Amino acid sequence: MSGLTLRLKAPATERINLDGITPAKLASLAAHEIARLNVGIEKNGLTLGDAFEISGSPSETLTIEGSGAALDFVGGGLDGGTIRVVGNVGAYTGRKMSGGKLEVRGNAGNFLASGMTGGTIHISGNAGDNAGGFIPGDRFGMLGGVAVVGGNIGARAGEKMRRGTIIVKGKTGENAGTRMIGGTIWAEGGIGPLPGLMMRRGTLIGPSVDSLLPTFVDCGKHDLVIVRIMSRYFKSTLGDLAPKPMPLFVQKIGGDTAAIGRGEILLPAN
Amino acid sequence: MSKTVNGVAIDDTFAEAFGMTGTGIIITADSMKWARIAATVATGFGTSVIGAGAECGIDRELSPDETPDGRPGVRILMFGFSPDALVPQIRNRIGQCVLTSPGSACYSGLKASQSIGLGKGPRFFGDGYQTAKRLGQSRYWRVPVMDGEFVIEEETGVTTDAVGGGNMLILGNDRAGLLETAEAAVEAIAKIDDVITPFPGGIVRSGSKVGAKYSGMFASTNHAFCPTLRGTVKSELGPDTLAVLEIVIDGLTSKAVADAMHAGLKAVTDTGAKRGVTRITAGNYGGKLGQHHYHLKDLI
Numbered sequence: 001m002s003g004l005t006l007r008l009k010a011p012a013t014e015r016i017n018l019d020g021i022t023p024a025k026l027a028s029l030a031a032h033e034i035a036r037l038n039v040g041i042e043k044n045g046l047t048l049g050d051a052f053e054i055s056g057s058p059s060e061t062l063t064i065e066g067s068g069a070a071l072d073f074v075g076g077g078l079d080g081g082t083i084r085v086v087g088n089v090g091a092y093t094g095r096k097m098s099g100g101k102l103e104v105r106g107n108a109g110n111f112l113a114s115g116m117t118g119g120t121i122h123i124s125g126n127a128g129d130n131a132g133g134f135i136p137g138d139r140f141g142m143l144g145g146v147a148v149v150g151g152n153i154g155a156r157a158g159e160k161m162r163r164g165t166i167i168v169k170g171k172t173g174e175n176a177g178t179r180m181i182g183g184t185i186w187a188e189g190g191i192g193p194l195p196g197l198m199m200r201r202g203t204l205i206g207p208s209v210d211s212l213l214p215t216f217v218d219c220g221k222h223d224l225v226i227v228r229i230m231s232r233y234f235k236s237t238l239g240d241l242a243p244k245p246m247p248l249f250v251q252k253i254g255g256d257t258a259a260i261g262r263g264e265i266l267l268p269a270n
Numbered sequence: 271m272s273k274t275v276n277g278v279a280i281d282d283t284f285a286e287a288f289g290m291t292g293t294g295i296i297i298t299a300d301s302m303k304w305a306r307i308a309a310t311v312a313t314g315f316g317t318s319v320i321g322a323g324a325e326c327g328i329d330r331e332l333s334p335d336e337t338p339d340g341r342p343g344v345r346i347l348m349f350g351f352s353p354d355a356l357v358p359q360i361r362n363r364i365g366q367c368v369l370t371s372p373g374s375a376c377y378s379g380l381k382a383s384q385s386i387g388l389g390k391g392p393r394f395f396g397d398g399y400q401t402a403k404r405l406g407q408s409r410y411w412r413v414p415v416m417d418g419e420f421v422i423e424e425e426t427g428v429t430t431d432a433v434g435g436g437n438m439l440i441l442g443n444d445r446a447g448l449l450e451t452a453e454a455a456v457e458a459i460a461k462i463d464d465v466i467t468p469f470p471g472g473i474v475r476s477g478s479k480v481g482a483k484y485s486g487m488f489a490s491t492n493h494a495f496c497p498t499l500r501g502t503v504k505s506e507l508g509p510d511t512l513a514v515l516e517i518v519i520d521g522l523t524s525k526a527v528a529d530a531m532h533a534g535l536k537a538v539t540d541t542g543a544k545r546g547v548t549r550i551t552a553g554n555y556g557g558k559l560g561q562h563h564y565h566l567k568d569l570i
Contacts, residue, residue, distance in 0.1 A: 225375050226421055228340050
């Protein structure tokens with residue numbers, strides 16, 4: 001495979017922080033400098049060369065093989081090019097990503113796509129809690145881009161999310177869209193219990209919802225042009241990863257009226 | 271020296287056109303009928319930039335596959351002196367004519383390096399109930415209205431490389447035949463993308479010259495081309511000319527205007543002679559005012 005390849009030498013004995021390990025950054029460094037990059041979080045100063053066998057030459061594509069859940073911040077700060085990962089990844093995958101493409105053949109940990117502003121993430125498996133959510137110190141969660149999760153995602157997806165889209169082929173956990181400010185979570189397998197706690201704006205779309213907060217209200221059945229736009233946009237940009245289009249008429253459930261109530265949960269109209 | 275094509279004399283002259291600012295807007299609706307209604311109203315009173323503020327027209331109809339929401343649509347073009355001059359035109363025309371039209375939605379109809387507000391004004395009709403959805407580089411405003419939501423994209427592209435004032439004057443000895451020929455030319459021009467013919471039905475019967483004897487008039491009748499004045503003024507018309515009709519063309523690019531003029535000239539020369547068309551000429555100011563010159567002999 002073309003480009004630089006990092007193969008994990010042995011199962012990690014400490015968390016490995018790959019924040020900022022991007023194709024562009026590696027392309028700007030000499031081989032010995034790449035190997036000396038600090039990726040550890042303990043005082044022994046674990047380097048990229050200690051943790052990974054490094055082969056190939058830098059290009060617009062970076063491949064990480066033999067990955068495991070101890071690898072945090074994979075794709076952190078990615079602004080262009082492609083990172084392909086074979087195996088699971090840890091927390092903060094795609095953190096503050098602004099462009100490019102991150103493909104993970106495996107599961108992702110918590111806080112997937114937090115602070116992401118652009119680009120595309122595709123996780124073939126499941127993702128943990130707080131996907132697209134904010135972390136303490138951040139003002140917002142996800143701010144742009146698209147994250148596609150092939151399986152399910154955990155609780156509180158999209159917490160304080162402001163823009164961008166999370167597409168879930170499976171189901172969301174509880175409290176998806178908590179304190180959501182904008183953006184879209186489209187769960188093809190259904191929306192978990194009690195979504196949208198204190199959400200201000202934003203959209204949750206799915207075939208069903210497990211249970212609703214009492215502060216969400218039925219706004220009726222509508223043919224919404226914006227749903228057509230979203231369906232066509234995702235089909236044109238994501239191809240086969242795009243969610244199946246919603247039926248012409250959707251049931252709009254508005255809320256959270258405990259906040260300003262401009263958010264919505266869209267379900268197929270019966 | 272003029273040349274004759276299929277019995278129609280083509281003057282050795284040129285149309286003088288000016289650099290303008292242009293933008294494109296897509297209007298969709300539940301049916302082509304309603305997209306067309308909204309587009310027609312939005313481009314109404316959009317004939318001359320001097321008197322109407324902008325020159326507007328329908329570029330073409332769009333199939334559902336060509337629109338952002340998969341519904342039938344119409345692409346309209348608007349031309350003005352500058353991007354700033356187009357801002358109030360867009361705000362008022364979209365706000366009054368598209369926002370109000372049943373089932374309508376409105377999107378960017380031009381990709382360009384510069385952009386101009388499209389939904390920036392109309393969105394405030396939502397009175398705080400409007401919400402936005404950003405997809406890629408586009409932001410779509412959703413304004414609650416009585417038949418659902420009016421969706422409008424925040425910005426559309428704008429180009430300062432547009433051209434306004436491409437023209438041809440068709441002269442003949444049969445007024446009805448002349449009008450039929452001009453209609454055929456407008457139909458041929460309508461098949462060219464990125465151009466409009468902003469006057470009623472695409473045809474002007476009141477060609478103008480710059481200035482007037484009255485103060486405050488920017489333009490007045492082009493008396494040299496008025497057949498009823500022939501003999502009393504220095505006329506451009508021969509003794510057999512009974513009427514003159516003009517087609518004015520605005521385009522997003524100079525090439526589009528040239529292509530449109532070619533199509534229009536061909537339509538006139540193909541069938542004009544048997545309908546009483548005798549001559550084609552073009553309007554210019556001696557070549558000193560407009561940056562774009564379209565020589566008829568090069569386009570026929």
